[in-house]
Amino acid sequence: xxxxxxxxxxxxxxxxxxxxxxxxxxxxxxxxxxxxxxxxxxxxxxxxxxxxxxxxxxxxxxxxxxxxxxxxxxxxxxxxxxxxxxxxxxxxxxxxxxxxxxxxxxxxxxxxxxxxxxxxxxxxxxxxxxxxxxxxxxxxxxxxxxxxxxxxxxxxxxxxxxxxxxxxxxxxxxxxxxxxxxxxxxxxxxxxxxxxxxxxxxxxxxxxxxxxxxxxxxxxxxxxxxxxxxxxxxxxxxxxxxxx
Amino acid sequence: xxxxxxxxxxxxxxxxxxxxxxxxxxxxxxxxxxxxxxxxxxxxxxxxxxxxxxxxxxxxxxxxxxxxxxxxxxxxxxxxxxxxxxxxxxxxxxxxxxxxxxxxxxxxxxxxxxxxxxxxxxxxxxxxxxxxxxxxxxxxxxxxxxxxxxxxxxxxxxxxxxxxxxxxxxxxxxxxxxxxxxxxxxxxxxxxxxxxxxxxxxxxxxxxxxxxxxxxxxxxxxxxxxxxxxxxxxxxxxxxxxxxxxxxxxxxxxxxxxxxxxxxxxxxxxxxxxxxxxxxxxxxxxxxxxxxxxxxxxxxxxxxxxxxxxxxx
Numbered sequence: 001x002x003x004x005x006x007x008x009x010x011x012x013x014x015x016x017x018x019x020x021x022x023x024x025x026x027x028x029x030x031x032x033x034x035x036x037x038x039x040x041x042x043x044x045x046x047x048x049x050x051x052x053x054x055x056x057x058x059x060x061x062x063x064x065x066x067x068x069x070x071x072x073x074x075x076x077x078x079x080x081x082x083x084x085x086x087x088x089x090x091x092x093x094x095x096x097x098x099x100x101x102x103x104x105x106x107x108x109x110x111x112x113x114x115x116x117x118x119x120x121x122x123x124x125x126x127x128x129x130x131x132x133x134x135x136x137x138x139x140x141x142x143x144x145x146x147x148x149x150x151x152x153x154x155x156x157x158x159x160x161x162x163x164x165x166x167x168x169x170x171x172x173x174x175x176x177x178x179x180x181x182x183x184x185x186x187x188x189x190x191x192x193x194x195x196x197x198x199x200x201x202x203x204x205x206x207x208x209x210x211x212x213x214x215x216x217x218x219x220x221x222x223x224x225x226x227x228x229x230x231x232x233x234x235x236x237x238x239x240x241x242x243x244x
Numbered sequence: 245x246x247x248x249x250x251x252x253x254x255x256x257x258x259x260x261x262x263x264x265x266x267x268x269x270x271x272x273x274x275x276x277x278x279x280x281x282x283x284x285x286x287x288x289x290x291x292x293x294x295x296x297x298x299x300x301x302x303x304x305x306x307x308x309x310x311x312x313x314x315x316x317x318x319x320x321x322x323x324x325x326x327x328x329x330x331x332x333x334x335x336x337x338x339x340x341x342x343x344x345x346x347x348x349x350x351x352x353x354x355x356x357x358x359x360x361x362x363x364x365x366x367x368x369x370x371x372x373x374x375x376x377x378x379x380x381x382x383x384x385x386x387x388x389x390x391x392x393x394x395x396x397x398x399x400x401x402x403x404x405x406x407x408x409x410x411x412x413x414x415x416x417x418x419x420x421x422x423x424x425x426x427x428x429x430x431x432x433x434x435x436x437x438x439x440x441x442x443x444x445x446x447x448x449x450x451x452x453x454x455x456x457x458x459x460x461x462x463x464x465x466x467x468x469x470x471x472x473x474x475x476x477x478x479x480x481x482x483x484x485x486x487x488x489x490x491x492x493x494x495x496x497x498x499x500x501x502x503x504x505x506x507x508x509x510x511x512x513x514x515x516x517x518x519x520x521x522x523x524x525x526x527x528x529x530x531x532x533x534x535x536x537x538x539x540x541x542x543x544x545x546x547x548x549x550x551x552x553x554x555x556x557x
Contacts, residue, residue, distance in 0.1 A: 052431060078433040090428040092421065103421055106414055108433025158432055 003066060004029050005194055006051065006082060006162045011060035013046050013218075020046040022218040023060070028162055028196055033188045035205040035226070036198045038215030039238070044198045045087065047215065048166055051196070052084040053077035064162075078108035083160035087167045089147040093140030097131055097150050098122045100139050104157025112159040116191050119159050128191075129153050129183065145176045152183070156191075163187060165197040169204055177201070181208045206230060258401045265390040274461075277393050279502035281458055284400035285475070286482040286494035288450035291407045292443040293480075294488035295419035298349065302357035303479045305364045306334035306448040308471035310455025312368055315465045319385045327395055327456045334452020337364075339445040346440040358473065365471035372467070380466030387460060395457040403450040407491055410446070419443050423489075451479075485527050487534025497535055 004027035013021040021043040028034060038044050049055035050062065053074040061070045064080040083104075092100050101122035109119070118128045126135050129149045134142060139150055148168055155163055165184065169177050181204055188195050199205040206212065212229040214222040216238045222229045229235055264276055285303060293300045310330030317326045345356050372378050387395075410416040418439040421429030430436045459465060478501075486497025504523075508516035531537060 054427065054431065073435070073437070074427070074430040075433050075435050078431055084431055086428070090425050092424040092428070094424065103417060103429075104432040106417055107429075110433070154428075154432060 004063075005065060006196075007063040008047075008051060009061045009063070011047065011050050011057045011062065013043070013050060013055065014058045019218055021050065021057070024215075024218075024220055026051075026196075026213060026220075026223075028194050030161070030194055031188060031192055032194045032211060033185070033209045034194075034196045034211045034213060035209035036196065036213045036215060037200075037202050037205060038221075042215040043218040044215050045166060046218075048084070048164060048196075048198055051077075052082055052164055054084075075108070078158050078160075079112075081112065081159075081161035082164065083108065083155035083158040083162070084164035085148070085151045085155050085166055085168055087170065089144070089151040091139040091142075091147050091150050091154065093138070095139055096136050097126060097139055097142065097153070098135040100150055101125050101153045101157040104154045105159075108158035108160075114159045118191060119156070122153075122157065125153050125156050126150075128156070128186075130179070145172050148172070148180070149183070152187075156187075160193060162194045162196065165195065167199055168197070169199055169201045177204050180204075184208055254401075254404065258397070261397055262394060265393055270389070273389065273393055275502065275506055277396050277458070277461075278506075279499055280393075280396050280400040281454055282478065282482055282498040282502055283495050284396070284403040284450055284454045285479040286486065286498045287400070287407050287491065288403045288447045288454075289479050290483045290488050290491070290494050291403075291410055291450075292419065292440075292447035294423075294483055294490075294494075295416065296423040296440065296443065298346070298423075298440070298444075299354045299480065300357045300444070300447075301354055301473070301476045301480065302338070302360045302448070303451050304471050304473050304476035305357075305361040306338065306451035307455035307458075307475050308361070308368070308467070309334045309337055309364060310452035310457075311459035311465060311470035313452070314456045314459040315381045315383065318383060318460060323387050323391065323395070327399065327453050330456025330459075331399075331449040331453030334455070335445040335449040338448030339441055342441040342444040343437070346437065346444065358476070361471055361473055361476060365467045368471070369467045380464055380469075382464050383460055383462070386463075392457060392460055396454065399450060399453045399457055403454075404491070404495065406446070406450075410443075411491065415439065415442065420489075481524060485524065485534055487536025490534070490536040492539075493534050493536030500535075 006028040008024055008026045011021055011024045024047055036044055046055065050057045053069065053072055053076060056071045061068060063069065064077065064082055067080060069076055069080060092103065105122060118124050123135060126132050129152060131146065131149055131153065134146060139147060142150060152168065169180055172180060184195055184197060185208060187193050197205060197209060206226050209226055211224065212226045213220060214229060214235050221238065222232045222235045261276070265273055289300065289303055292298065310333065313330040313333050314326050317329060321329070341360060345353065348356060418429065418434045421434055422436055422440065426436055455470065459470060462469060482497045482501050483494045485501070487493030505516065505520065508519050512519060
């Protein structure tokens, strides 16, 4: 099997006495579509923060393309091809949608070569997301669901190889959710990116990804093809609750 | 106005201002000099603090450092070198402390930068007393008033030109991104620490150079005069009243402010500061975006990353 693009080894995060993430290991390979689920407080977002350099782990290592980036700042992760979104969309509200994507293209995306012509400029990225008509609108004036899409666009502007999505489905209507799920698949299928998607809305996620990682109390409880994980008794016990 | 139109306007204004020493009285020239000084200070402050929302009160520290470079060097060094030295001293100082304090935000950063001014003032006082056995310095050899005026004009014009340039470059874009959402900018590839230090130092350069150029107006220099916190407050005030995220706002505001201060000082010698304070409160309450927000303008535009196409290879 090819070397992983992104690799977490024994990643541990402590907040004082609280063990938020406990010896997590995850390998993300090219074109993988991975979902991470887990109940509230399982450490999903904290783990995600370490994957993007936002939070340095208390122990463990993070490798991107085999380079040890443990303890490096987020812009270094971005420069190595790891881009992310945030739970609450963090777009530059006063800038136009186009300027938001241009921003990413001007920094992390600037020196990163990428095969796909979607990455040529802000306009083609916005069109890929179905935001072509919103290019000149100020980001803060877009609907929340469009801001979410735009944030994915900003991440794509970084011309990444691994896209980390933090609860991109939160607060979306059924229809918007379908659009988002279709988009996530296209990001992988058409653009050839690896995607790691953390989600609360388990059903939508299970139908979209091929591999699921279940986090529970900071530890990895299960890791495998979605169909298998969905039948795993331990997972059903802690995560899906009583209906066994 | 088109870019070329603005360039032409700027150049014409600078030329007209350069002719002032031969056209107006000493009083008016001195007023023009003060105005230009505040244009330069406010614009350079805006370059960093306006863009990033890191509210710096360190202008007095940079200005005073520049002034002391003049105090120490004006008798022995050529004048351009003195002014340049003042700017470089302030920039070097800003870069050194910036690396340490630029992770603080909001009130902490503001208070700390204010403290910087005091720290430098007391350090200079101590060095002067213990090494040179003096509390102040009389400047005997100084350039003439016209040279000083033209120097201040040059530095202020350079500040405006550099600010305009920075806004169009990646540095300006990065600074604006830091102001909008620092973590987001960082996850999109901005080396925030380096960018902040660079912006802070660049902004300090002009404050220092202006301090160095203006210092010779006072024949007697001592720390309380040149590290006057009022200079820092005044700068922030002018920039905020003008609209700290714009370039034209602080320029217009510095003009209004200097002229208004002069008029008020002449008419209400004892109450002018109170009147100024009241005006500020009115502006903050009713025109929070500054004077610039009163002028209708196009939505902010970012240079297309056309460089990205070329830079891909």
